[in-house]
Amino acid sequence: MAITSDIVKKRPGYNLHIVKTEKYKTNTLVFKMKAPLTADTVTYRALLPYVLQSTTETHPTSTELRSYLADLYGASLDVDVAKKGEYQIISFAMDIANEKFLSNSAPILAKGFELLMEVVFHPKKDGEAFESATVLKEKRSLKQRIQSIYDDKMRYSTKRLVEEMCENEPYALETIGFEADLDKITPELLYSYYKKALSEDEIDFYVIGDINENEVEELADKYVSLKERNPERIKPVQKKVEKEREVVEKQDVKQGKLNIGYRTNVLYGDEDYYALQLFNGIFGGFSHSKLFINVREKASLAYYASSRIESHKGLLIVMSGIENKNYGQAVEIIREQMKEMKQGNFTEEDLAQTKAVVKNQILETADVARGLVEILYHNVISGMSIPLDEWLEKTEKTTKEEIVKVAQKIECDTIYFLTGTEVQS
Structure with missing residues (x-):
């Protein structure tokens, strides 16, 4: 199309x-x-x-x-x-x-x-x-x-x-x-x-x-009247995780906020970027994802639990709202979902459903003029030229093996927990 x-x-x-x-x-x-x-x-x-x-x-x-x-x-x-x-x-x-x-x-x-x-x-x-x-x-x-x-x-x-x-x-x-x-x-x-x-x-x-x-x-x-310039192009800082960090901050809050940051080591335009997008969809991006089903629905540990990727920085961020006392258990279940992804414990049906949702999301964004600009602008940021057709086509062709392979690159960097003052961490 x-x-x-x-x-x-x-x-x-x-x-x-x-x-x-x-x-x-x-x-x-x-x-x-x-x-x-x-x-x-x-x-x-x-x-x-x-x-x-x-x-x-x-x-x-x-x-x-x-x-x-x-x-x-x-x-x-x-x-x-x-x-x-x-x-x-x-x-x-x-x-x-x-x-x-x-x-x-x-x-x-x-x-x-x-x-x-x-x-x-x-x-x-x-x-x-x-x-x-x-x-x-x-x-x-x-x-x-x-x-x-x-x-x-x-x-x-x-x-x-x-x-x-x-x-x-x-x-x-x-x-x-x-x-x-x-x-x-x-x-x-x-x-x-x-x-x-x-x-x-x-x-x-x-x-x-x-x-x-x-x-x-x-x-x-x-x-439009502008003079020629040589704008500064920069590469995003990409760091290897040397040691996972844990940061606990206390405030007078009733609901704890557990956020976990991962380095994906993948940027927009990389060959495995499409696999990363699908990884995120199965892991935590949508309502059928592992985080939503296992952390929020089955274990009833979170008011919300989802993940998103930062395409031009190479980050994956998990966001969840939990009871302060459930911190340890919630971290454990989130870790478990990441492990499941790395081991390929998801079905072809999960993959097909995620492909459909990712494709639909891209097309819905492009359905609004300003959304289309944001999609096209990815190419300016990255200095690449990837037509939307190609993005959709490569997403459709991505295999389960490619998603498992991109999962191996993802490293947990920082666990951040905002918790109530009355809780001993």
């Missing part, structure tokens, strides 16, 4: 990705800026997109900007900051109506281009600084988001596991940044960093929908 792929056009300072499809009723524009994760810049990058999406030269207040979006037949504008491997990625995304479905053929795509590029390139500023009121407001919001992680114990425990497991590696950094660094960021410093990011980041611009390739190129050439 042919899956939509992107046509990549090299432009000064960035890559333009044109994805032609009649699948969606709207057109989607996604502008991505990628740079290595560093402690010095992580908080700047966490703050920057929120300042940029607040106001522009032409729309100097948030109210005016949002009102103009509403006038564009309810266009949406969102920003996001994410971590893929040891890169931090800023995304600006806009969904706009396709003018083919409008009674009057207003140039909506051109207006969308103009507005998104104004957000990125023409912010409201005060000399060589961002407007101080906007920066202050967004710093306050970011501080609240940073503080809220502590209250979300599921997210907090995953963050703490990664910090412990990847100590002294860039991946240990949380993309949301540091509260302590926020106070030091002035409107002048943030504006200076913004100019640096625009001149140095690896930039990819996706335009998706029922679009005309020539029109998209003309609009891009009109509204």
Whole structure:
């Protein structure tokens, strides 16, 4: 089955990705800026997109900007900051109506281009600084988001596991940044960093929908103005496990959070990446997996139990919520499931079911324009070019033996347990 792929056009300072499809009723524009994760810049990058999406030269207040979006037949504008491997990625995304479905053929795509590029390139500023009121407001919001992680114990425990497991590696950094660094960021410093990011980041611009390739190129050439750069490409830090670690943290919590981090020694694009995806599906990725059935259902030890892989860093993370007193037993059963996988104790039926779910998950993600961008963007992060068809085909062809083989590479690195203060560990 042919899956939509992107046509990549090299432009000064960035890559333009044109994805032609009649699948969606709207057109989607996604502008991505990628740079290595560093402690010095992580908080700047966490703050920057929120300042940029607040106001522009032409729309100097948030109210005016949002009102103009509403006038564009309810266009949406969102920003996001994410971590893929040891890169931090800023995304600006806009969904706009396709003018083919409008009674009057207003140039909506051109207006969308103009507005998104104004957000990125023409912010409201005060000399060589961002407007101080906007920066202050967004710093306050970011501080609240940073503080809220502590209250979300599921997210907090995953963050703490990664910090412990990847100590002294860039991946240990949380993309949301540091509260302590926020106070030091002035409107002048943030504006200076913004100019640096625009001149140095690896930039990819996706335009998706029922679009005309020539029109998209003309609009891009009109509204996107960037200088050539040689963006820094980094390889994720890959460490061998010398000794398994156990970290127990105590807080006033009723439900314990048991998270276990493994090194898979496999990255996106590696030949055995497809086997790793299926391994994760059988082990803990889905509701039919070993963790869900054996830890949660049969032993009734966990409120939730699942696993996920970080494709660009080579990690497998198990997350579970348990009664504090069940720690030892839960660790034992999770270890047992890993051992079962390494020994090939799963059926061809398990494998067939997992292949179907993995394939369905990929297709469902690609069914939404922004999801399709995330799938295509894997290739930018990895510096590879794997069409979606090939991904699905190689997943389908993966054998049980290949999954057992990839399982042998997986090593337990760190066990992290957040438990109540009343429990003796």
